[in-house]
Amino acid sequence: MDRRDESGASVRGALLEPARPGFDPQAAGWTVHDEEPGFADTIGPIWQSGANEAFRLGFLARPAHANRRGVVHGGMVMSFADQLLGAVAIEAVAGRPLATAQLDTHFIDAIAVGEFVEGTARVERRTRSMLFMSGSIFVGDRLVAMAHGIWKILATAPRPGNPDGAG
Numbered sequence: 343m344d345r346r347d348e349s350g351a352s353v354r355g356a357l358l359e360p361a362r363p364g365f366d367p368q369a370a371g372w373t374v375h376d377e378e379p380g381f382a383d384t385i386g387p388i389w390q391s392g393a394n395e396a397f398r399l400g401f402l403a404r405p406a407h408a409n410r411r412g413v414v415h416g417g418m419v420m421s422f423a424d425q426l427l428g429a430v431a432i433e434a435v436a437g438r439p440l441a442t443a444q445l446d447t448h449f450i451d452a453i454a455v456g457e458f459v460e461g462t463a464r465v466e467r468r469t470r471s472m473l474f475m476s477g478s479i480f481v482g483d484r485l486v487a488m489a490h491g492i493w494k495i496l497a498t499a500p501r502p503g504n505p506d507g508a509g
Contacts, residue, residue, distance in 0.1 A: 365458040367400060375399055375429065385421050390429075391460075397433070399426045400460035403453050414453035419479065422459065423447050423489035427475040430463040431493040434473060438495055443472070445491040457481045463489075471495050 367389040375382075375390035382388055385407070389400045401407075401422055409415040424445055431440050453459055463477035472492055479487040 365402065367402060367458065372400060375425075381421075382425055385418060385425075388422070388425055395464075397430065398460050398462055399429060400458055403455050403457050403459060405455050408455050411452075412455065414455070414457075414459070416447070416449055419449065419453070419459075419487050420445065420447045420489075422461065423477060423479065423487065424491075426461040426479070427463045427477045427489060427491050428493065430465065430477075431473045431475055434465045434468065435495055438498060440473070440493045441496055443492040443494045445489060448488045449486075450488065451481075451484060451486045453481055453486050459486065466490075 370391075372389040372391045374386075375388045386401065389402075391398045391400070399422070403414045403418075407414045407418040424442055427445070428440065428442060432438075459479060459481055461477050461479040463475055465473055466476050467474040472494060475489075475491045475493060477489045478485060479489070
């Protein structure tokens with residue numbers, strides 16, 4: 343159902359009250375996470391804070407992230423989970439190339455436009471060629487999603503006929 347605000351503009355779905363209205367990541371000490379140009383630029387900016395076990399990524403939910411109900415689209419949450427778990431995985435293998443082999447995302451609560459979303463991740467298990475990862479995504483203290491994934495550790499140099507280095 344198409345609803346209209348006071349000005350007559352279309353409003354898709356009800357927007358939830360932001361947990362941190364007017365939150366400014368930069369003013370709060372977050373820096374832009376710019377380690378992966380390309381796709382990440384289309385969903386970002388993605389912000390980072392802390393290091394090692396305290397490392398977190400975050401994003402400010404924008405209208406471009408919303409679905410028809412006016413809350414953040416599940417695809418955005420999944421893309422963020424991939425960025426989050428992947429960033430921690432890259433640190434775990436000292437920057438060696440990786441590829442996401444599997445990513446499971448569990449949606450727990452809706453995220454409103456205007457809310458600041460942040461996540462933490464960790465390596466659950468590592469083998470010679472795989473990393474098993476888990477992560478939690480929050481708005482403030484509210485858990486909004488969980489993710490589990492497997493990352494393939496790629497060869498350090500591309501093989502002939504296989505430019506991505508997958509081996």
